[in-house]
Amino acid sequence: MAVSPIGIFDSGFGGLSIFREIHRLLPQYDYIFIGDNARAPYGDRTFDEVFEYTNQAVHRLFDMGCPLVILACNTASAKALRTIQQRELPQMEDPTRRVLGVIRPTVERVGNLTYNGHIGLVATRATVSSRSYDMELAKMGHVTLTSQACPKWVPLIESGRLHDETLYNEVRHDLAQLFEADPDIDTIILGCTHYPLITSTIQQVLIDLDHPEVILMPQGKSVSYALQDYLRRHPEMESRLSRGAEQQGQTSFYTTGDVDSFEQLATLFLGHNERIKVQKAIIP
Numbered sequence: 001m002a003v004s005p006i007g008i009f010d011s012g013f014g015g016l017s018i019f020r021e022i023h024r025l026l027p028q029y030d031y032i033f034i035g036d037n038a039r040a041p042y043g044d045r046t047f048d049e050v051f052e053y054t055n056q057a058v059h060r061l062f063d064m065g066c067p068l069v070i071l072a073c074n075t076a077s078a079k080a081l082r083t084i085q086q087r088e089l090p091q092m093e094d095p096t097r098r099v100l101g102v103i104r105p106t107v108e109r110v111g112n113l114t115y116n117g118h119i120g121l122v123a124t125r126a127t128v129s130s131r132s133y134d135m136e137l138a139k140m141g142h143v144t145l146t147s148q149a150c151p152k153w154v155p156l157i158e159s160g161r162l163h164d165e166t167l168y169n170e171v172r173h174d175l176a177q178l179f180e181a182d183p184d185i186d187t188i189i190l191g192c193t194h195y196p197l198i199t200s201t202i203q204q205v206l207i208d209l210d211h212p213e214v215i216l217m218p219q220g221k222s223v224s225y226a227l228q229d230y231l232r233r234h235p236e237m238e239s240r241l242s243r244g245a246e247q248q249g250q251t252s253f254y255t256t257g258d259v260d261s262f263e264q265l266a267t268l269f270l271g272h273n274e275r276i277k278v279q280k281a282i283i284p
Contacts, residue, residue, distance in 0.1 A: 003030055003065055003242045004030070004065050004066065004067050004240050004241050004242045005029070005030035005031050005032045005064075005065060005066050005241070005242060005249075005250075005252070006022075006029050006030070006031050006032075006066060006068050006069075006070065006227075006241060007031075007032050007033075007034070007058075007061030007062075007064070007066030007068065007069035007070065008022070008031060008032070008033045008034070008069070008070045008072050009033075009034050009035075009036070009054070009057045009058065009061060009069060009070070009071055009072065009073065009076065010033075010034075010035050010036070010071075010072045010073045010076075010193065011035070011036050011037075011039070011040045011041060011042040011053075011073050011075060011076060012035050012036065012037050012040035012041060012042075012158070012257075013035060013037070013158065013194070013262070013265050013266065013268075013269050014072070014073065014154075014192060014193030014194040014269065015033070015035065015072030015073055015193050016033070016035075016072075016193075016266055016269035016270055017193045017194075017196050017197070017218070017220055017269050018070070018072035018102065018193055018219065018220050018223050018224075019031065019033055019072060019251075019270075020220060020269070020270050020271055021220030021221050021223065021224040022070070022220075022223065022224045022227060023251070024224070025224040025225065025227075025228055026224065026227065026228060026231075027247060027248055027249060028243045028244065028247040028248065028249055029241050029242070029243055029244075029249045030241070030242045030243065030244060030249040030250050030251070031249065031250075031251040031252070032061060032064055032065075032066055032251070032252045032254065033251065033252070033253045033254065034057055034060065034061060034254045034255070034256070034281050034283070035253075035254070035255045035256070035257070035262060036053060036057055036255075036256045036257075036283060037255045037256055037257025037258070037261075037262060038255075038256035038257040039053055039256065040257070041124070041154055041155075042073065042075040042076065042079075042124075042126060043075055043124030043125055043126045043127070043151065043154065043192075044124075044125055044126065044151065045075075045126065047079050047130075050075055050076060050079040050080050050126065051079060051080040051083055051084075053076075053283075054071065054073075054076040054079075054080035054081075054084070055080060055083075055084055055088060056283045056284040057283055058071075058084060058088075058099055059284065060281065060283050060284065062092075062094075062097055066097075067094075067096070067097050067098070067237065067240045067241070068097070068098050068099075068100070068237055068240075068241070069097075069098070069099045069100070070099075070100050070101075070102075070223070070227065071099060071100070071101045071102065072102060072193060072223070073102070073193065074102060074103065074123055074124065074127045074191050074192055074193065074219075075124055075126040075127050075130075076101070077101030077102050077103045077132070078103060078126065078127045078130035078132035078133075079126060079130055081099065081100075081101040081103075084099050085099060096236075096237075098237060100226075100227070100230065102193070102219050102222075102223050103132050103133060103136055104136060104226075105219070105222045105223045105225075105226035105227075106133075106189060106191070106217070106219050106222050106223070107133065107136040107137055107140070108222070108226070109217065109222040110137075110187060110189055110217055111140050111143070113187050113215050113217060114143070114186055114187040114215075115186050115187075116184060116186050117142050117143045117144055118144050118146070118182055118184040118185045118186055118187075119137065119143060119144065119145050119146070119185065119186075119187050119188070119189065120145075120146050120147075120148065120178050120179075120182065120185040120187070120188040120189065120214075121133050121145060121146070121147040121148065121188070121189045121191045122147075122148050122150050122153075122174065122175070122178065122188060122189070122190060122191060122192070122195065123147065123148075123149065123150065123189075123191030123192050124149065124150070124151065124154065124191075124192055125149040125151055127191055127192070128147045128148070128149045128191075129149075133145060133147065133189065133191065134147070144182065144184075146178060146181045146182040146185060148174050148175070148177055148178040148181075149174075150170070150171075150174045150192075152170045153167070153170060153171065153174075153192070153194065153195065153198070154192065154194050156170065157194045157195075157197055157198060158194070158265065160265075160268075162197060162198055162201070162268075163201070167198065167201060168201055168204070168205065171198065171201055171202055171205045172205045172208065172209070175202070175205050175206065175209060176209060179209060179211060185211075185214060186213070186214055186215065187214065187215040187216075187217060188202075188214055188215070188216055188217065189217050189219075190202075190216060190217060190218045190219065191219075193219065193220075194269075195218065196218040196219075196220065197268060197269065199216060199218070202216060203216065252279065253266070253276050253277065253278045253279065254278065254279050254280070254281035255278055255279075255280065255281060256280075256281050256282070256283055259278045259279070259280055262278045263275050263276060263277070263278045266278070
Protein backbone atom coordinates (compact mmCIF):
# COMPACT_ATOMS: atom_id res chain seq x y z
CA MET A 1 0.00 0.00 0.00
CA ALA A 2 1.26 3.47 -0.84
CA VAL A 3 2.26 5.63 2.11
CA SER A 4 -0.41 8.31 2.59
CA PRO A 5 0.54 10.27 5.71
CA ILE A 6 -1.29 13.14 7.35
CA GLY A 7 0.60 16.31 6.51
CA ILE A 8 1.15 18.95 9.19
CA PHE A 9 2.49 22.37 8.28
CA ASP A 10 3.71 25.25 10.41
CA SER A 11 5.66 28.41 9.71
CA GLY A 12 8.25 27.27 12.25
CA PHE A 13 8.37 25.27 15.48
CA GLY A 14 5.05 26.03 17.14
CA GLY A 15 3.04 23.51 15.15
CA LEU A 16 5.00 20.78 16.89
CA SER A 17 2.86 21.47 19.98
CA ILE A 18 -0.19 20.70 17.84
CA PHE A 19 1.44 17.61 16.35
CA ARG A 20 2.31 16.37 19.85
CA GLU A 21 -1.37 16.29 20.88
CA ILE A 22 -2.50 14.84 17.54
CA HIS A 23 0.07 12.04 17.81
CA ARG A 24 -0.90 11.29 21.41
CA LEU A 25 -4.51 10.78 20.39
CA LEU A 26 -3.93 9.23 16.96
CA PRO A 27 -0.55 7.45 17.07
CA GLN A 28 -1.52 4.83 14.52
CA TYR A 29 -1.21 7.08 11.46
CA ASP A 30 1.86 8.12 9.49
CA TYR A 31 2.73 11.83 9.53
CA ILE A 32 4.89 14.32 7.69
CA PHE A 33 5.68 17.59 9.46
CA ILE A 34 7.14 20.57 7.59
CA GLY A 35 8.30 23.75 9.30
CA ASP A 36 9.03 26.72 7.04
CA ASN A 37 11.70 28.08 9.37
CA ALA A 38 13.64 29.72 6.55
CA ARG A 39 10.79 32.19 6.01
CA ALA A 40 9.51 32.42 9.59
CA PRO A 41 8.04 34.24 11.34
CA TYR A 42 4.81 34.67 9.39
CA GLY A 43 3.27 36.91 12.04
CA ASP A 44 4.22 40.23 10.46
CA ARG A 45 3.97 39.17 6.81
CA THR A 46 1.28 40.35 4.39
CA PHE A 47 -1.78 38.31 3.46
CA ASP A 48 -0.33 37.65 0.02
CA GLU A 49 2.98 36.43 1.40
CA VAL A 50 1.36 34.11 3.94
CA PHE A 51 -0.98 32.71 1.31
CA GLU A 52 1.83 32.13 -1.19
CA TYR A 53 4.12 30.41 1.31
CA THR A 54 1.34 28.31 2.83
CA ASN A 55 0.00 27.27 -0.56
CA GLN A 56 3.49 26.21 -1.64
CA ALA A 57 3.88 24.07 1.47
CA VAL A 58 0.45 22.48 1.01
CA HIS A 59 1.35 21.54 -2.57
CA ARG A 60 4.65 20.10 -1.34
CA LEU A 61 2.87 17.91 1.20
CA PHE A 62 0.39 16.77 -1.44
CA ASP A 63 3.33 15.87 -3.70
CA MET A 64 4.78 13.84 -0.81
CA GLY A 65 1.62 11.71 -0.73
CA CYS A 66 -0.49 13.46 1.94
CA PRO A 67 -4.22 13.44 1.09
CA LEU A 68 -4.98 15.52 4.21
CA VAL A 69 -3.03 18.53 5.49
CA ILE A 70 -3.42 20.31 8.83
CA LEU A 71 -2.31 23.94 9.00
CA ALA A 72 -0.92 23.86 12.55
CA CYS A 73 -0.35 27.60 12.45
CA ASN A 74 -2.81 30.32 13.41
CA THR A 75 -1.40 32.85 10.94
CA ALA A 76 -1.60 30.41 8.03
CA SER A 77 -5.07 29.31 9.11
CA ALA A 78 -6.19 32.94 9.37
CA LYS A 79 -4.69 34.25 6.15
CA ALA A 80 -4.55 31.30 3.76
CA LEU A 81 -6.91 28.45 4.69
CA ARG A 82 -10.15 29.82 3.25
CA THR A 83 -8.60 30.70 -0.11
CA ILE A 84 -6.88 27.33 -0.37
CA GLN A 85 -10.12 25.51 0.43
CA GLN A 86 -12.34 27.55 -1.87
CA ARG A 87 -10.03 28.39 -4.77
CA GLU A 88 -7.06 26.05 -4.88
CA LEU A 89 -8.46 22.63 -4.00
CA PRO A 90 -11.26 22.53 -6.63
CA GLN A 91 -8.71 23.25 -9.38
CA MET A 92 -6.28 20.50 -8.40
CA GLU A 93 -5.82 17.21 -10.21
CA ASP A 94 -7.18 15.44 -7.15
CA PRO A 95 -9.92 17.69 -5.71
CA THR A 96 -10.70 15.15 -2.96
CA ARG A 97 -7.63 16.20 -0.94
CA ARG A 98 -8.38 18.36 2.06
CA VAL A 99 -6.78 21.10 4.16
CA LEU A 100 -7.91 21.88 7.72
CA GLY A 101 -6.89 24.62 10.16
CA VAL A 102 -6.73 25.32 13.89
CA ILE A 103 -9.10 28.25 14.36
CA ARG A 104 -12.49 26.59 13.99
CA PRO A 105 -11.70 23.70 16.40
CA THR A 106 -10.48 26.27 18.92
CA VAL A 107 -13.62 28.38 18.65
CA GLU A 108 -15.90 25.36 18.92
CA ARG A 109 -14.17 24.38 22.17
CA VAL A 110 -13.86 27.78 23.82
CA GLY A 111 -17.62 28.25 23.87
CA ASN A 112 -17.81 25.41 26.39
CA LEU A 113 -15.21 26.98 28.68
CA THR A 114 -16.32 30.57 29.15
CA TYR A 115 -18.86 31.29 31.87
CA ASN A 116 -19.73 34.89 31.03
CA GLY A 117 -19.00 35.07 27.28
CA HIS A 118 -16.04 37.45 27.66
CA ILE A 119 -13.12 35.88 25.79
CA GLY A 120 -9.60 37.17 25.29
CA LEU A 121 -7.25 36.30 22.44
CA VAL A 122 -3.47 36.62 22.54
CA ALA A 123 -1.82 36.01 19.16
CA THR A 124 0.48 37.40 16.49
CA ARG A 125 -0.32 40.67 14.75
CA ALA A 126 -1.28 38.78 11.60
CA THR A 127 -3.79 36.57 13.38
CA VAL A 128 -5.34 39.50 15.25
CA SER A 129 -5.55 41.73 12.15
CA SER A 130 -7.15 38.96 10.09
CA ARG A 131 -10.16 39.01 12.45
CA SER A 132 -10.63 35.30 11.76
CA TYR A 133 -11.42 34.57 15.40
CA ASP A 134 -13.87 37.48 15.46
CA MET A 135 -15.73 36.08 12.46
CA GLU A 136 -15.86 32.52 13.80
CA LEU A 137 -16.92 33.57 17.30
CA ALA A 138 -19.59 35.88 15.87
CA LYS A 139 -21.40 32.75 14.65
CA MET A 140 -21.85 31.68 18.27
CA GLY A 141 -23.62 34.86 19.33
CA HIS A 142 -23.61 36.49 22.79
CA VAL A 143 -19.80 36.38 22.95
CA THR A 144 -17.43 39.32 23.35
CA LEU A 145 -13.90 38.87 21.98
CA THR A 146 -11.03 41.17 22.91
CA SER A 147 -7.75 40.62 21.07
CA GLN A 148 -4.19 41.54 21.94
CA ALA A 149 -1.27 41.23 19.55
CA CYS A 150 1.89 39.99 21.29
CA PRO A 151 4.70 40.42 18.73
CA LYS A 152 7.62 39.89 21.12
CA TRP A 153 6.59 36.57 22.67
CA VAL A 154 7.60 34.25 19.82
CA PRO A 155 11.16 35.60 19.35
CA LEU A 156 11.77 35.28 23.10
CA ILE A 157 10.40 31.73 23.17
CA GLU A 158 12.46 30.63 20.18
CA SER A 159 15.59 32.11 21.73
CA GLY A 160 15.02 29.81 24.71
CA ARG A 161 14.20 32.57 27.20
CA LEU A 162 11.21 30.74 28.64
CA HIS A 163 11.81 31.84 32.23
CA ASP A 164 13.43 35.17 31.47
CA GLU A 165 12.45 38.40 33.24
CA THR A 166 12.15 40.08 29.84
CA LEU A 167 9.54 37.55 28.79
CA TYR A 168 7.63 38.02 32.05
CA ASN A 169 7.59 41.78 31.53
CA GLU A 170 6.34 41.45 27.95
CA VAL A 171 3.59 39.04 28.97
CA ARG A 172 2.56 41.31 31.85
CA HIS A 173 2.50 44.36 29.59
CA ASP A 174 0.33 42.68 26.95
CA LEU A 175 -2.08 41.01 29.37
CA ALA A 176 -2.49 44.26 31.29
CA GLN A 177 -3.59 45.89 28.05
CA LEU A 178 -5.96 43.01 27.36
CA PHE A 179 -7.68 43.37 30.73
CA GLU A 180 -7.72 47.13 30.47
CA ALA A 181 -9.80 46.69 27.31
CA ASP A 182 -12.12 44.16 29.00
CA PRO A 183 -11.78 43.49 32.76
CA ASP A 184 -14.48 40.80 32.57
CA ILE A 185 -12.51 38.31 30.46
CA ASP A 186 -12.76 34.84 32.00
CA THR A 187 -11.12 32.75 29.24
CA ILE A 188 -8.05 33.44 27.12
CA ILE A 189 -7.31 31.67 23.85
CA LEU A 190 -3.61 31.05 23.35
CA GLY A 191 -3.86 31.87 19.66
CA CYS A 192 -0.29 30.98 18.76
CA THR A 193 1.12 27.46 18.92
CA HIS A 194 4.26 28.73 20.70
CA TYR A 195 2.37 29.99 23.73
CA PRO A 196 1.74 26.65 25.51
CA LEU A 197 5.46 26.62 26.28
CA ILE A 198 5.05 29.65 28.55
CA THR A 199 1.82 28.67 30.28
CA SER A 200 3.45 28.89 33.71
CA THR A 201 4.62 32.46 33.03
CA ILE A 202 1.18 33.47 31.76
CA GLN A 203 -0.46 31.94 34.84
CA GLN A 204 1.93 33.80 37.15
CA VAL A 205 1.14 37.07 35.39
CA LEU A 206 -2.59 36.40 35.77
CA ILE A 207 -2.06 35.93 39.50
CA ASP A 208 -0.02 39.12 39.72
CA LEU A 209 -2.70 41.03 37.79
CA ASP A 210 -5.37 39.71 40.17
CA HIS A 211 -7.02 37.47 37.56
CA PRO A 212 -6.05 34.00 38.85
CA GLU A 213 -9.41 32.50 37.91
CA VAL A 214 -9.02 33.08 34.17
CA ILE A 215 -9.00 29.91 32.08
CA LEU A 216 -6.18 29.45 29.56
CA MET A 217 -6.98 27.55 26.41
CA PRO A 218 -4.13 26.06 24.36
CA GLN A 219 -5.15 24.57 21.02
CA GLY A 220 -3.51 21.16 20.79
CA LYS A 221 -6.21 19.03 22.35
CA SER A 222 -9.03 20.86 20.56
CA VAL A 223 -7.36 20.32 17.18
CA SER A 224 -6.56 16.67 17.89
CA TYR A 225 -10.11 15.80 18.94
CA ALA A 226 -11.49 17.76 15.99
CA LEU A 227 -9.28 15.71 13.65
CA GLN A 228 -10.41 12.48 15.27
CA ASP A 229 -14.03 13.52 14.79
CA TYR A 230 -13.36 14.59 11.18
CA LEU A 231 -11.92 11.17 10.32
CA ARG A 232 -14.85 9.48 12.02
CA ARG A 233 -17.27 11.51 9.89
CA HIS A 234 -15.27 11.06 6.69
CA PRO A 235 -14.42 7.36 6.33
CA GLU A 236 -13.54 7.97 2.68
CA MET A 237 -10.58 10.05 3.86
CA GLU A 238 -9.73 7.88 6.86
CA SER A 239 -9.43 4.81 4.64
CA ARG A 240 -6.80 6.56 2.49
CA LEU A 241 -4.40 7.18 5.37
CA SER A 242 -1.48 4.83 5.93
CA ARG A 243 -0.78 3.31 9.34
CA GLY A 244 2.13 1.70 11.12
CA ALA A 245 2.44 -1.74 12.60
CA GLU A 246 0.89 -2.33 16.04
CA GLN A 247 -0.93 1.01 16.02
CA GLN A 248 2.30 3.01 15.80
CA GLY A 249 2.84 5.05 12.66
CA GLN A 250 5.98 6.73 11.36
CA THR A 251 6.68 10.46 11.41
CA SER A 252 9.07 12.32 9.11
CA PHE A 253 10.17 15.83 10.10
CA TYR A 254 11.32 18.46 7.61
CA THR A 255 12.43 22.07 7.84
CA THR A 256 13.26 24.68 5.23
CA GLY A 257 15.73 26.21 7.68
CA ASP A 258 18.76 24.94 9.56
CA VAL A 259 18.36 21.24 10.35
CA ASP A 260 20.56 21.23 13.46
CA SER A 261 18.73 24.19 15.02
CA PHE A 262 15.38 22.58 14.32
CA GLU A 263 16.47 19.30 15.92
CA GLN A 264 17.59 21.12 19.05
CA LEU A 265 14.54 23.35 19.52
CA ALA A 266 12.04 20.66 18.58
CA THR A 267 12.56 18.95 21.92
CA LEU A 268 11.02 21.97 23.68
CA PHE A 269 7.81 21.80 21.67
CA LEU A 270 7.53 18.01 21.67
CA GLY A 271 7.96 17.86 25.43
CA HIS A 272 10.74 15.28 25.58
CA ASN A 273 14.53 15.23 25.52
CA GLU A 274 14.92 12.69 22.74
CA ARG A 275 16.38 14.39 19.69
CA ILE A 276 14.44 13.78 16.49
CA LYS A 277 15.87 13.24 13.02
CA VAL A 278 15.07 16.14 10.70
CA GLN A 279 15.51 16.43 6.94
CA LYS A 280 15.88 19.46 4.70
CA ALA A 281 12.76 20.52 2.77
CA ILE A 282 12.78 22.55 -0.42
CA ILE A 283 9.71 24.77 -0.95
CA PRO A 284 8.46 25.36 -3.55
